[in-house]
Amino acid sequence: MGYFVTLPAPADAEAWRNAARDAWRAGIAPDDLVFQVAGDTGDLIATASNPAPRNDAPSPLVPRDFLALAEVAIRHRDPERFALLYQTLCRIAAGERGLLDDAADPAISRLRDMAKAVRRDAHKMHAFVRFREIEGPRHVAWFEPDHFIEEAEAGFFIRRFAQLRWSITTPRVSLHWDGESLSIGPAGRRDELPPADAGEALWRAYFRAIFNPARLKPAAMRSEMPQKYWKNLPEAQDIPRLMAEAPGRVRAMVAAGAASPNPNTQRRRQIMPASVTSTDGLAELRARLLAEPMPEWASRSTQPVMGDGPLGAALMLVGEQPGDEEDLAGRAFVGPAGRLLNAALEEAEVPRDALFVTNAVKHFKFTMQGKRRLHQTPDAGDITHYRPFLREEVRLVAPRLVLSLGASALRALTGRAMPVTKSRDLQLQTEDGVPLRATVHPSYLLRLPDEVTRRTERQRFVADLARAYAEARGANLS
């Protein structure tokens, strides 16, 4: 015994849902139910109807995802879509709760393919509708979708062209927007479209000019813009000619070879203004650093990071090199080591803004490890490269004492490789005779594995900072 349901329109998800719910409540098996759309195949079976649902039967429970899938798949032109959806509904309601997750189930994979085809069709409609302007003014277009998507996609064009008045006509239906509301009208014909205008000629000229004949890849074009769309795309009329001419254009380019430089060059000398105009000595130093050739690795960093603090500061701290955060911020000691330094300074009761804080190497040297730019220790050559800038920085700040943090800084300031641990309690001098003391780099403390050592070492570091600051302010210098 067969039952028949007549739906009012080919993509009426609401009507299908009501009919399917009633049929399920009436206990009709998928094989006994036939869906048809009003107006299709002459309503051969208009007399048949499905029985009324039993009022005491519950509604089928289905996941939200099924409704979302059904709403899209129902726009597919495949006449079996209704039956396939009903059959799937019955399976889910009968207890196959995880059915939708089974991407390899033949029915689910077919429904998903349908939904995918509908979405692609909609996307192509958004892309390939071409309007022409007529009097009014009014924008009109002719489009030929594969599936029953017109009503569903009207919203896209309303949101995009809400302030225009437009019509999109297809072989099935027409959409009209008057600036305030949408109306759905009858189908139209392609030959009712108005003729091309001057603006369209500009668009075609753009399409021809943006094409690069040296990269002919027609298969890539066809896979995204299938030939069935070409007849309604004004620019596509030029495709055969562009493709035919491309090899000749490239041969001519290659045959012409290199050109001799234009004697009337556009070039002007000295057009780039010097980026730094300040008379500040440090800014000049930065400009000089930028102007000089730098190591390859340095040019991959964001910027040179110069020192920070007042000229004439009594104590100057010199670290190794900027890290990831310093590189992006353009300021020394603002990353993890900088935060540790700040905490230690506070503990030693040394105000950071009274100090001049800088690094021996002015650019961030790193290697890529996974998702991170990882600090890489500068080698002797790197330190030597930046030494003239560091010496000049020390001369400009003119501190009473310099405190080096870590081995790289000590090496840069003395010109010799020296162990930090053995130099820690010595009174040293920089190459230029400025009093110098040495301590560890704060990142050394960050790397210490065990808690006890870390605490002792941190106390020593704080003591070193306090002693250096006291010495720089007092007269306790040899």
Place this chain on the structure above:
Amino acid sequence: MELLRKLEILADAAKYDASCASSGTDKRDSRKGGLGSTEGMGICHAYAPDGRCISLLKILLTNACVFDCAYCINRATSNTPRARFTVEEVVGLTLDFYRRNCIEGLFLSSGIIRDPDYTMEQLLRVVRSLRLDHGFHGYIHLKTIPDADPGLITEAGLYADRLSINIELPQAASLAALAPEKNFADIHTAMGSLRGQIADAKEARRTEGRAKAPRFAPAGQSTQMIIGADASDDATVLGASVGLYQGYGMRRVYYSAYSPIPDASAVLPPRAPPLVREHRLYQADWLLRFYGFGLQEIVAGGEAGMLDLAIDPKLAWALKHRETFPVDVNSAPREVLLRVPGLGTKTVGRILATRRHRGLRADDLARMGVRLTQALPFLVAVDHLPRQLDGLHLRARLTPAPVQASLF
């Protein structure tokens, strides 16, 4: 000069920039006024026979340029015809093409004229007029001039969805040799500054609510590298990319095979563009970003710092690491499945969802979109055990037949 001729010259001058994205910006529409919408997903409105999508009106404001970059058709010493749009012409073309539904918006760039500030200000006049005078809600990608005044860049970020500065070449020395007026370090500095402003605006929007926060390039920044104009190998190119993605939060690094240009410089005479190499670099780029591969692993799949041109980089890696295969499609974790040739991120997602309910067979995989010829030699399924994993012929069997030589 008539508008059509200008358009021909200034579109021709812009076509070597590969970027075409119109996705990933905030959602806007014209129901409360203005023209246009952006809904997250980009739309490609047409495709040219070079296979590239046409999403934005991609033009230069002018192709006059005081820089002399050897790889560029618009370099100062080129004999190419020059043209310059007025601000009104660019605005008019953008709006007209947009109303025809031919484009998602505008990608505007320019040769450097007079000085960086002047050039940036001219670009700004166009986008300011589109946004403020015409209420244009479409997508705007603006090329940023690295040395322009920070105030101009801040304003650019207010109107543009995406900003970009091209790195051009993967090494400082190559850039110095081929583009004497450009500076590798300055380009990085400018990218660092964009990254900071993009991140600040995003953070401010998250914490202060959308209304109050200043807008700055919600679709982020991107950049482009020319491939094959200098001697850099793929390891260098990909190394530079990784640094650009991680250091500056690039949304995309575009690779553009150096293409013969009319009126080529004597330094770089015309020759066939290395299109396959460009393709392999894009594949490697994807593997680095979405498939959990490391730079060294990808590079080691090829020879001497170059990727294998005959097969894709994932297959190249797998063939050199046969000891890690076969993997069981019914039990391997996600990160292992992602390394199987023929499986993409989507198919792996489907496999994980389906196998919770039942064991997978080979024909199940076919229905899920797996490319079986590529995948089956590396996979175990309920009804499948691969045999040829140690065979010497596996590579030959999986290498696509050579395509007939093209053009030259």
